[in-house]
Amino acid sequence: MNTKTLFPLVCLVMLVSAAWGHADDQYAPVQPFLNRYCVNCHGATKQKGEVRLDDMAEIDGALWSDIYDQIHDANMPPEDARQPSANERADIAGLVLQISRDEAFSISTGYRRLNRREFRNTVRDLLGLKPGIYDPASRVFKDDVDGGFDTNADELVISNELLLEYLESAEHSLRMALFLEDLTPPVTRVVDFKPGRLQGGDRRFTTNKKKSTVLRGSGQYYASEGARRVTIAGNYRITVNAAGVDRNNYGRMKFPPASGPIRMGIGTRLDSEGQQSTSNLAESFDLQDGEFKDYSVVVWLENGAYPWVGFLNGAGKPASSIRQAIRQRKVDPKEVSPKNYLGPGVEVTGFRVEGPLDPDWPPKTYRTVFQTDEMPDFGNAEVRASLIERFLTRAFRRPATEQDVKDYLEYLNRQYQQTSDWHEAFIKTFAAVMASHDFLYIKEEIGPLPPFELASRLSYFLWSTMPDTELFQLASSGRILNAEVYAAQVDRMLHDRRTDEFVRGFATQWLSLDLLGTMPPDIKDRRYAAYHKSKYEAAFRSETLHFFRHVLFENQPVGDFLDSDYVIINNTLADVYKLPFEGGSEFQRVSLPKGSVRGGLLGHGSILALTSNGVETLPVTRGHWILDELLGTPPPAPPEEVPALVPDLNGVDTPRDQLVRHRKAPACFECHKQMDPLGLALESFDVIGRHRTKYETGPKIDPSGEMFGTRFEDVTELREILRSQEDQFAKSLIVKLAEYAKGRRLNRRDLDLVDQVAAKSKADEYRFESMLRHLLMSNLMSER
Structure with a gap:
């Protein structure tokens, strides 16, 4: 067996060094x-x-x-x-x-390791695992990317420890997919758990009765019996009989929900050995007080998963509220005790699980892994060879060679000799395949990409996963190299729901949304209580991603990122931004009044919060963000000998005063004269993105400045100046998209191609989807 095929210590050889040895004397x-x-x-x-x-x-x-x-x-x-x-x-x-x-x-050999997102999605698609509570990448360390995108090949290093993690993850994922203990078709069963013996949550806020359990806390409750975990993956119907109860046990003293319905949730949970349990909420229900009825939901349960029920809008800390009421003499401590809380709750009188519903045979994961509609005859040598070849071709994203098949067949036979179990031997062998460099690395050679490499480039760019069956077939026939066929695939893939992986992967990293929440305001600071209570952080992130989707899929000009006359908000953000809004929690497009301080990315709470530190705004950081993320012209790092800017915590000086002094240092002047005016314009927003006209210490905010030789009085005029730089912004965005796709920084030849894409995009008014199509159809995508 060729062990380096299965357990490689991958050494990526740069062609640059070798090339210089044969360089022409013209470069001497x-x-x-x-x-x-x-x-x-x-x-x-x-x-x-x-x-x-x-x-x-x-x-x-x-x-x-x-x-x-x-x-x-x-x-x-x-x-x-x-x-x-x-x-x-x-x-x-x-x-x-x-x-x-x-x-x-100028171009290194195209070996790039799958990042954590791509590994997760590829394993799921390779094995037919549904996106759910099981995460194939949970056992793999997070990617350590210092700069750029998580597709940057230079940042995606590998180690012996990481290879072992991949092997462990691969084997565990295969056991989730190939879960049968015996190869007999499953049958649908109905299990009624005892509703008076639910466990979980906080026992202080739980009342167990003989035939029911009252959930008063906010935790997740599940059956106490050991048989609560399913052994056959599939769709299951979970039915809970419940009602809202005990709303008025404390008379005038009200606990949440003081008004409106009591809300119950049904979800799924998965415990993994050595890992933190993961869970998903499947559906929520508004209960009627005192009226017991059945509430059902059909969910996918993976092998080892189990259902839970919970009280979603109950009191967070009822005991503390009772103690406070006693101290304030609002209640009699002889009648009310924090140790025996009997406030509003969800009373569960029935808990049933039915499934798997309409079980497939073989299960979907078996059909996906083995690429057959019948349970394979593992005892047949020809069948085993065929199964190996099919799996290798999909895992390696290219046709398996004779040597590939021979090597892994030898490994399979050795595993069978140790276990006398073909099912187990296939799990071990396929795990080795998924820990090999042929699976873990995307490989591209210099020049025009051949069919399978082009299919992978397109798929990992838009979907962050392996090519699907249609792309595989077009690559196999070579037809994907036909311009019309390729264009049709671009259109198909852009309108597939999996493109949301591109939206979240690219937009989150381009706009640094992954930094949002790393420095939140102090939860004890009353000035920012709403940030935590109303969950601004989640709303901010969703707003920016919704805005990105809107500009892309509605084919709006990319200049809308710089300045727009609309926002995509919900009721939470309408409250933060002080905008009229008649909708609810769903995000909607809302037109802005003329002269609004919102519009474009600079009005987004996400951008304003992540360029603050939770205590104070950071004008230099905000100015740097505009130059780097929007215009693609980041100033160089400050010289080591220059001291950091120390904030004036006493409020004597404004940030503008401090920066004026800082710019007096010759080493600071050139960069700060570009950054400071931009960041100071955003002083009109506080650390969580709320608009303001003066500092808490009293001084009025001066948001005026100059950019590109043009004066502006406030952020609204700054956005207008930025919008006039749409050419530069569009080119910068094309560069970032290309670097995300290619997994490397661009060279001069690439930048010549960027100019061509930008010229075509300008003719289309820089509309985002059109611009993305021009990029996808260019040599930037079809060549290494």
Whole structure:
């Protein structure tokens, strides 16, 4: 058996180094030039901006492109350093431009590890596991990505420990899919659990009766019997007989819900060995007080999962409320005790589980894993070889070779010799397949992508998972290389629900929404009590993702990200933004009045909160965010010798005063003169995105400033200036989309293609879906 095929220690060899050994002498003058003018600040002992230029073999295509810009535009060397002559600068700039466009020197071999999101989705699709409470990636460490997207190949390193985690996760996922203890068809069963013996939640807020249980706390309750876990994955009907009770046990003292219906939830839960239990709410129901009736929901239960019932809108800390009422002498401690809470609750008198409903045979996961509608005859050698070949082809996302099949058949036979169980041997073998580099890595060679690689590029970009059956078939026939066929696939995939993986994956990282909530305001600070109580954070994140979807799928101009006359909000955000709104919790498009401070991303609570630290706003961070995320022109990192800006906690100085002093330092002036006016314009919003006109300490906020030589008085005028930069924004967005798709920074040749996509998009008024189509149809997508 070829062990390196199954348990690789993957070593990704860069073609750059080898290429320089055969480089033409035309590039020879470049290194002496770098040594003379650049290496003093970017060499072995010192790397300003974390850039090192003393070894040309270690410079990638994106950095060559940056070097060209610096030399060609005479930005480097700095003014106080030794300068090349005009002819010398022009000659070297020309050579560097050639290098930045030369595939042999600027593009590494296309080996990229699946990130955690892609691994999760690929395992589910490969094994036929439904998206539910089981997470195939729960046993795998989170990706450690310092910058850029989680598709960046340079950031997706691997280790022996990570490989072992992949192996463990693969085997556990296979056992979730191939769950049968014996290969006999399942039958539908009905199990009535004893409603008086429900457990879970907080026992202080639970009343167990002989034939019922009253749930008064907010926890999840489930059957106490050991048989509550299902052994056959499938759809199950969960029926609970319940009513709302004890609303008025405390007379004038009311506990939640003081008004409106008592709400009951039914959900599913899965306990995993060594892992935290996971659960999902399947459906909620409004109960009638004192009127018992059946409430049912059909849910998917995985092997080992079980149902729960809960009281969704009950009191969070009833005992504390009772103690406070006693201290305030609102109730008699002889009549009311925090140790025996009898407030409103859900009384459950019946708890039934029926299933699996209409059981498939073989189960769907078996049909998906083995690609057959009949339970395979594992004892047949030809069948075993066929099963191995089919699984390898899907797992590797390319046709399995004869050597692939031979290697894994040998491994399968060895596993059978140890277990005498073909079912178990297949689980072990397929787990090894899913821990191999052929499964864990997306592999692309330099130049135009062949059919299977193109199918994977498209699928992982839009769906963050492996190609589906239709894409596989088109890749197998080679028809996916036909422009019309490919265009039809782009259209099909863009309108598939799985494209939401692109929305969440790209938008969350592009806009740094993954940082939202890392520095929330203090829960004890009354000024921001609504942030926690009304769950602003979740509403902020949803708003931005809904806005992204709207601009994309309604094919709006991408300039709407910079400035728009509408928002996508619900009642929670309408309250935060002080906007008229007649809807409820569902997000809706709402037109803005003229001159509104909202509109575009700069009015989103998510952006304003994540560019604050929960205590104070951060004008420099906000200004940097605009330059980086919106315009693609991030200023360089501050020099190490410059001290950090210390906030004035006494409120004597405004942030504008502090930044004026900070800019007096010569090393700070150039960058801060760009960032500060933008961030100070957003001082009109506090740390959780609420609009304000003055600071709490008294001074009036001055949001005026200048950008691109144009004065603005407030954030509304700033947004208008930004909207005038739609060309630059669109190009920056295309670059980010391409880097997300390709898993690497772009080189100069790529940027030439970006210009072509931008030109076509401008003719379509930069409408987002049209722009995305132009990108998908360009060589940026079809080439490494």
